[in-house]
Amino acid sequence: MVARVIPVDPFDLVIFGATGDLARRKILPALCRRFAEGQMPETARIIGAARSAMSTETFRQSVREALDEFLGASGPDAARRAAFLERIHYIAVDATGDSGWADLAALQRPGIVQAFYFSVSPSLFGPLAERLTRFGLVTPQSRVVVEKPFGENLETARALNRTLARHFAETQIYRIDHYLGKETVQNLMAVRFANILFEPLWNARFVDHVQITVAETVGVGGRGAYYDKSGAMRDMVQNHLMQLLCLIAMEPPHRFDPDAVRDEKLKVINALDPVRPSQVVRGQYAAGPDSASYQAEVEDLQSTTESYVALKVGISNWRWKGTPFYLRTGKRLRARASEIAVTFRDPPHSIFGEDAPWKANTLVIRLQPDEGMTLKVMIKEPGPGGMRLKDVALDMSFADALGGETHIPDAYERLIMDVIRGNQTLFMRGDEVEAAWAWTDPIIAGWQRTADRPMPYDPGSSGPDSALKLIHQDGRSWREIR
Numbered sequence: 012m013v014a015r016v017i018p019v020d021p022f023d024l025v026i027f028g029a030t031g032d033l034a035r036r037k038i039l040p041a042l043c044r045r046f047a048e049g050q051m052p053e054t055a056r057i058i059g060a061a062r063s064a065m066s067t068e069t070f071r072q073s074v075r076e077a078l079d080e081f082l083g084a085s086g087p088d089a090a091r092r093a094a095f096l097e098r099i100h101y102i103a104v105d106a107t108g109d110s111g112w113a114d115l116a117a118l119q120r121p122g123i124v125q126a127f128y129f130s131v132s133p134s135l136f137g138p139l140a141e142r143l144t145r146f147g148l149v150t151p152q153s154r155v156v157v158e159k160p161f162g163e164n165l166e167t168a169r170a171l172n173r174t175l176a177r178h179f180a181e182t183q184i185y186r187i188d189h190y191l192g193k194e195t196v197q198n199l200m201a202v203r204f205a206n207i208l209f210e211p212l213w214n215a216r217f218v219d220h221v222q223i224t225v226a227e228t229v230g231v232g233g234r235g236a237y238y239d240k241s242g243a244m245r246d247m248v249q250n251h252l253m254q255l256l257c258l259i260a261m262e263p264p265h266r267f268d269p270d271a272v273r274d275e276k277l278k279v280i281n282a283l284d285p286v287r288p289s290q291v292v293r294g295q296y297a298a299g300p301d302s303a304s305y306q307a308e309v310e311d312l313q314s315t316t317e318s319y320v321a322l323k324v325g326i327s328n329w330r331w332k333g334t335p336f337y338l339r340t341g342k343r344l345r346a347r348a349s350e351i352a353v354t355f356r357d358p359p360h361s362i363f364g365e366d367a368p369w370k371a372n373t374l375v376i377r378l379q380p381d382e383g384m385t386l387k388v389m390i391k392e393p394g395p396g397g398m399r400l401k402d403v404a405l406d407m408s409f410a411d412a413l414g415g416e417t418h419i420p421d422a423y424e425r426l427i428m429d430v431i432r433g434n435q436t437l438f439m440r441g442d443e444v445e446a447a448w449a450w451t452d453p454i455i456a457g458w459q460r461t462a463d464r465p466m467p468y469d470p471g472s473s474g475p476d477s478a479l480k481l482i483h484q485d486g487r488s489w490r491e492i493r
C-alpha cells in the first residue's frame with residue numbers, strides 16, 4: 012500500500028537548538044524523510060540556529076552525519092539526502108543576547124508560513140519569544156513549537172503560557188507531546204470513532220478496567236541531572252500517559268477538529284478524581300549485576316525521585332464512574348513496551364457452565380514495539396470432545412496490515428507537517444496542560460509533605476512488589492510486560 016502524500020505549502024522552519032540532541036536525533040531526520048517522500052516543497056527552507064559559530068556548510072556536514080547515524084541505510088537514498096541538505100541553512104543566534112538576530116530577520120520571506128521550533132531549554136522560551144517579537148520576526152503566519160517539559164508544576168506552566176501569550180496567539184502555539192503523533196495513538200481515535208463496534212461497549216457498564224503501560228528498559232542515562240528533578244510522574248504521567256488516558260476516555264468530539272478534540276480531552280482531565288496515597292506506588296531501580304542503581308546514575312545516593320510510578324485513577328463522569336484506569340510507567344523494566352489494554356467485563360451468565368475457562372475480552376493497542384492491535388476473544392477449541400473454550404488473539408500489526416513495505420512515519424514527521432499545515436489537533440492546548448498539572452501537583456505535594464521514599468525494584472523486573480498489590484487488592488492483575 013502506498014501512503015498518499017499531500018505536499019504542504021512553502022515554509023521556513025527555524026530550529027532553535029539545531030545542534031542539540033533532539034534536533035539531530037528526531038527533528039532533522041523526520042524532516043529529511045518528509046522531504047524524500049515529496050511532502051516538502053523544493054522552496055522550503057530549514058534554518059538551524061544555535062550559539063555555536065559555524066558556516067552553513069559545516070552545519071550541513073553535521074546534519075549529514077546525524078542523518079547517517081539516525082536514519083541509517085534504510086532511510087532516503089544519498090541523492091535525496093543531498094537534495095535535502097541543500098534546503099538547510101545555519102545562523103548563529105543567541106537566545107539571551109542580540110547577536111545573530113538581525114541576520115535571521117534578513118532571511119525572512121514575507122507571506123510564507125514561518126515556524127519557530129524551540130528545541131532548547133524551557134528557560135529560553137521567554138527570551139526567544141521576546142527577541143522574535145523585537146526583531147520583527149512574528150507575523151500572522153508565524154507558529155511556535157515548544158518541546159516538553161511544559162513547566163514543572165501548575166505555577167510554572169501558567170507562567171510559561173503567559174509568556175508565550177504575550178507574543179503569540181494560542182492558535183500559533185504548538186505544544187508538542189510526541190505521543191500524540193504516534194500512528195497507533197491516532198488509530199485509537201479511528202478505532203473508537205470510525206467503527207460502530209466498540210463505542211456502544213465503551214463505558215463503565217461493559218469495561219471492567221483499563222491499563223496503560225509505558226515501560227522502558229533503559230535507565231536515566233545521560234539525562235540524570237534533568238530526570239532527578241523531574242521523576243516519572245512529571246516526565247511521563249502528567250503528559251504522555253495523561254494524553255493516552257484522555258483519548259481512551261473522552262466523549263466523541265463533534266468533529267475531528269483541534270478545539271473539538273481538545274475540549275473533550277480537557278473535560279476528561281477535569282473529571283479525574285484526586286489520587287489518594289493508597290492509590291499510587293513509587294519505585295526506584297536498584298543496582299543489578301550489570302547496571303548501576305538509579306541513585307548512583309544520578310550521582311545522589313539520597314535521591315528520592317521515582318523512576319517508576321503506578322496509579323489507580325478514577326474518572327467521575329457518567330461514562331466511566333466505577334471503571335478504574337491503572338497507569339504505570341518506569342525505567343529499567345523487563346521490556347520496552349507501551350500499550351493500552353481495555354478489559355471488558357465477563358458476560359452476565361455462562362451457558363457453558365460455571366467451570367468453563369473464562370478470559371475477559373481484551374482490546375490491546377500496542378504503541379511500541381510493533382505498533383498494532385490485538386483483540387482477545389473466546390472461541391471453541393477445535394475438534395471433538397465437547398464444548399471446550401479457549402481464548403485466541405485477533406492480532407493485527409499495522410506494518411503487516413498496511414503492506415510490509417510501508418514506512419510508519421515517526422511521530423515527529425507527522426507533527427512537524429501538522430505545524431506547517433496549521434493543524435493543532437495533535438498538540439496540547441494551554442488550558443489542557445494546566446489542568447493536567449492541577450491534577451498532578453497534589454500527588455507530588457503529598458510525597459513531599461510525607462517525605463515519601465520510593466520502593467526499590469530490581470532492574471529487569473516489572474517494578475516494585477507494592478505495585479502488584481495496588482491492582483491485586485482489586486482482584487485484578489497487571490498484564491505481563493514483554
Ligand SMILES: NC(=O)c1ccc[n+]([C@@H]2O[C@H](COP(=O)([O-])OP(=O)(O)OC[C@H]3O[C@@H](n4cnc5c(N)ncnc54)[C@H](OP(=O)(O)O)[C@@H]3O)[C@@H](O)[C@H]2O)c1
Nearest residue numbers: 028029030031032033061062063105106130131132158159
Ligand atoms: N533530547 C530529547 O530526547 C528530548 C526529548 C523531549 C524533549 N526534549 C526537550 O527539547 C529541548 C532540547 O533538548 P536537547 O536534548 O536537544 O538539548 P541539548 O542537546 O542540550 O541542546 C540544546 C541546544 O540549545 C542550544 N542553545 C543553548 N543555549 C542557547 C542559547 N542561549 N541561544 C541559542 N541556542 C542555545 C545549543 O546549542 P549551542 O550550545 O551551540 O547554543 C543546542 O543546540 C529541551 O527542552 C528538552 O527538554 C528533548
